[in-house]
Amino acid sequence: MKFVSYSNNSKEHLGLKEDKGILPIGKLLNDENIRIDKVIHNPEKISQIKQLLNNESISDSDYISEESVTFLPSVPEPKKIICIGKNYAEHAKETNDDIPEEPIVFSKFSDSAAAHMEDVPLPDKSDKVDYEAELAVIIGKRAEKVLEEEALQYVFGYSNANDLSARDLQFKSGQWLLGKTCPKFAPIGPYLITADEVGDPQNLNIRLFLNGEERQSSNTKHMIFTVKYLIHYLSQYMVLSPGDVILSGTPEGVILGHPDEKQSWLKPGDEVYVEIDKLGVLKNTLK
DSSP, rough: OOEEEEETTTTTEEEEETTTTEEEEEHHTTTTTHHHHHHHTTHHHHHHHHHHHHHOOGGGOOBOOOOOEEEEEEESSSSSSEEEESSSSHHHTTTTTOSSSSSSEEEEEEEGGOOTTOEOOOTTTSSSSOOOEEEEEEEEBBBOOOOOOOGHHHHEEOOOEEEEEHHHTTTSSOOOOOOOOOTOOOEEEEEEEEEHHHHTTTTTTEEEEETEEEEEEGGGBSSSOOOHHHHHHHHSSSSSSOOOOOOOOOOOOOGGSOOOOOOOOOOTTTEEEEEEEEEEEEEEOOO
């Protein structure tokens, strides 16, 4: 299922993306207050929605167009955004770093989350903002000290993400936080696709385009630490809760990996698209 969180007439809604458009779920469930967090916390809602989708009373007029809504982040207010650094060997190499022996873990704050088609402000204190196409993993149930072989059972679904990074702030101190958690620096979307529709998260093509030019192109099979290992690893040190988001790392092709004389940082008006197999295309403009 492709869930869409969106606002319409200044009210938050949840829908399903289908070929005919977006089908508002509130009308299906007779619950206008239904939100993605309620679905994630109550898996039985999935079965209920599937049953209602077979209802012959659903007509073309029940669908609304994507153009008529304002997208929200796939998870509008995640409690945790946990990020993994240098999780592709070629990305580590292009930045002249060693390949990590354990996951590099950092975080973004909840208000870093941004939506598909949302403008992202460039921070006043930075002149070196970079893009990072990433697979976002959305946790579906409480995970604590889980076994690696069982870890994918804790995934609700996946989204595209862009781990925007102010490189001059990122390396200002020994911690990366300042350069990673600027407002709207974690676009996630446009859809949250359930894990059953995605299948193997380690066989997805991932690409990023800047103003129409392909800048990143890889496959999640090249991750150093797989999605299931990351969930296993993180759950040894913290409790992962339903709705938590893991940004699983970016492949090679970032601006930071270019020679100094060829580093042209993001500027107002730049359009960045992140495309991952089965997940659609996440589009944002810098301002």
